[in-house]
Amino acid sequence: MMSFENVRLPEIWDATKDTLYMMAASLVFTIIFGLIIGIILFLTSRRQLLHQPVVYGLLSLIVNVLRSVPFVILMIMIMPLTKLITGTTLGVEGSIPPLVVAATPFFARLVETSLREVDRGVIEAAQAMGASKWDIVRRVLLRESSPSLLAAVTITAVTLVSYTAMSGVIGGGGLGDLALRYGYQRFQTDVMLVTVALLIVLVQVLQTIGDSLVRRYSRK
């Protein structure tokens, strides 16, 4: 019979709030940067509106490099940058820059793929109507791919939850940190189980919200 004697609810609640905060804040920045990079990737790729093979190749390489570095290592690698931005490498604030740096290239690729799925004919029709490139990005590409972009945001949010848990390794705070400190270092399995259960619930909730939004906005 398992007892949950080590589980202290206020601490769990604080950790949950930290996780949610880390995830939400880094998601916002990831969406902003990822959209910009994703749009540039799409526009500069072959036979698209801007068609800049060199720019595309360079940006694509950076994205690939960032995506190949495991998150645990990336966190440590960019610590100087993190310190520069937030003044600390610890706690919730210290986790956000590495989370954004890790998730942005991932999200940018998803954005690129979503935009690629927009019917070329529709882009052409907009051009024929005298739309500028900016009009096309804003009024055609983003609008037409919005269900797909929502799905991409959902996937990224879920990925960020698991990243936040990992940031516990460098003292990042949140549920992952709790699981690591109590569950791993002090052998308090009950705390670990509770945190894992909470993470599962969080992922489920995110995915369900995302799916229902996608369904609601799909018009095909």
Next chain:
Amino acid sequence: MTVQKGEIFGIIGHSGAGKSTLLRCVNLLEKPTSGTVNVGGVELTGLSERQLQTQRRRIGMIFQHFNLLSMSTVRDNIAFPLVLAKLSKTELNKRVDELLKLVQLEDHADKYPAQLSGGQKQRVGIARALANNPDVLLCDEATSALDPQTTNSILSLLLDINEKLGITILLITHEMNVIRSICDRVAVVDQGEIVEMGDVLHVFLKPEHPVTRDFVDQVADSGGIGQLLRERAGRLLRMSYIGDLTYEPILYNAVKPTSVQFAILQGTVSRMKQTPYGQLIVELIGSDAEIERVIAVLRKDGLEVEAV
């Protein structure tokens, strides 16, 4: 190639013949490698991107696959070019209402394209193309994805627009039926070259290039006639007539004073846009002198007569 103001000009060709490229050069969706494009006195090929965007608003375009914004309602799709032209909200709504009425989609204004039939989608496409009161409408295989009945309704809408609004229409198609129904002039394109061009009636009745003959046969339905004709012993003549002649008993009147007999082997009487026309392949039986006399009378009455 020059298209006159206010006419409906058709370009026909097999797929891959280059007709689509030709059409897309008109609004510079495709940049011509050489030569110039001049629409309504403005040379598009020499313009900056900004200027080109403004000029493109004078050129509407509709597509085979409609190319509507799937995430926008019918109303917003039609409003799209008006938004680009930065119309005020009230003007925009007024114009969209007019256009919805023009294409008879008032009841579908708040639907999304996925909820519409092909014909309705093309009507949205037409309304959208006309939103900025263009001088020219480009139609890129506009009816090729539609069934025959819907095709006819879209074609009569286009004809209507041409007559009421005076918009010049330049269309491409691979269906001779489309050309016959609404075009004034036609150009036949084969392997990137214009091989024949002229009034639809003329091209229809006297096709010169083999590709043109192919297309004319599409609608003439003369399959198997060649074999039949070779077996006949009498003088074979092809006679073509247009306009009011179509309804006159010309052939009967011509043979009546002679002893020549005739047999009609093949015949078409149809209508090209508003003009009735007919074409007959007739076998005449009698003495050479009498047959010559009949031919002379037929020609005098205004028929085109040629030996087959």
